[in-house]
């Protein structure tokens with residue numbers, strides 16, 4: 001069966017068509033600037049690449065264009081949309097309602113809508129993507145795969161915040177965690193790769209990209225994760241500050257600065273402070289130059305003290321979470337690096353693992369020179385350290401296939 005994987009944002013729609021017979025990627029693409037001047041589609045199928053610039057007013061038009069190019073005589077890979085067995089959608093927030101992926105029906109759509117306050121930027125866009133595909137592929141099953149679902153096995157002691165309990169009971173204020181599809185894929189794949197069962201294993205997954213999160217996975221189930229009610233909590237990220245004293249919000253709101261560092265002269269709202277914390281902080285905010293870890297590395301290597309500080313803060317934060325999760329699980333057997341930074345930045349991996357010999361983790365500098373699936377720990381390291389490239393699309397496609405063929409997902 002061919003499965004179409006869709007990730008809809010507020011002005012974009014990313015897609016990938018996968019032949020589940022052999023799990024081969026047939027084509028992928030991105031519709032950008034939906035509803036904005038300059039909208040276009042970028043598409044590739046194997047070596048063939050094309051770009052179409054045209055007006056794309058809404059998500060339905062984007063979905064139509066995606067289907068058109070997938071059936072194009074030159075750049076397409078299917079003859080008819082009937083060949084698409086089902087569509088799997090990435091949905092950011094499933095709240096507490098979803099512990100696994102689901103086939104989309106009216107009740108599921110309502111539950112996604114109910115999560116709009118928890119994921120105000122993403123969930124409405126994700127639902128627009130679902131509804132657009134429903135319209136242009138009538139009768140094709142649609143499946144929703146949630147970024148939060150894998151973390152729903154966390155115990156209350158890990159997901160509760162210490163604010164009055166009624167905020168969780170009435171308003172669902174709690175830790176949810178994100179990147180769940182990646183954490184789930186990587187935690188499964190590392191065991192397959194090492195030829196072991198997840199049972200009895202304590203694994204720490206470091207998903208390090210523009211957005212970064214760690215998870216503690218015991219017996220294949222998530223015990224804790226670093227992102228919270230929103231993706232702002234946890235590690236220092238590309239443009240997000242990660243965890244800090246919540247009173248910082250009030251302090252900055254009352255004493256805001258202009259970009260040049262001089263006082264703004266009047267208070268700003270909590271929403272405005274959160275914009276600073278989400279968009280102007282992290283590697284970008286500390287270095288003052290870039291949110292991209294590659295730039296931070298080059299600047300730090302050239303002696304830029306702010307970039308050096310940003311890199312040190314990132315490494316220090318990851319180390320602290322690894323220590324915390326090892327303590328929380330009563331040990332650690334496997335540490336995995338994944339996503340843009342985790343897969344590609346060998347120096348950062350070394351800096352994170354160096355100094356963790358006391359807990360049995362030791363890196364092998366030669367083995368660490370990898371960008372693909374590999375064990376990178378020394379032979380005498382008690383903790384196995386690995387690189388496992390993430391593949392959220394394949395996880396979404398597998399869940400979609402499982403739900404439409406057997407009614408339930410394997411190995412949730």
Ligand code: ADP
Pocket residue numbers: 208209210211238291292293294295339340341342344345
């Ligand atoms: P997102 O969270 O947006 O999916 P990615 O997983 O692509 O982000 O991660 C982006 C980060 O990964 C950037 O900080 C970038 O510096 C780093 N990165 C991506 N590719 C490479 C590479 N080839 N070498 C070094 N760093 C990389």
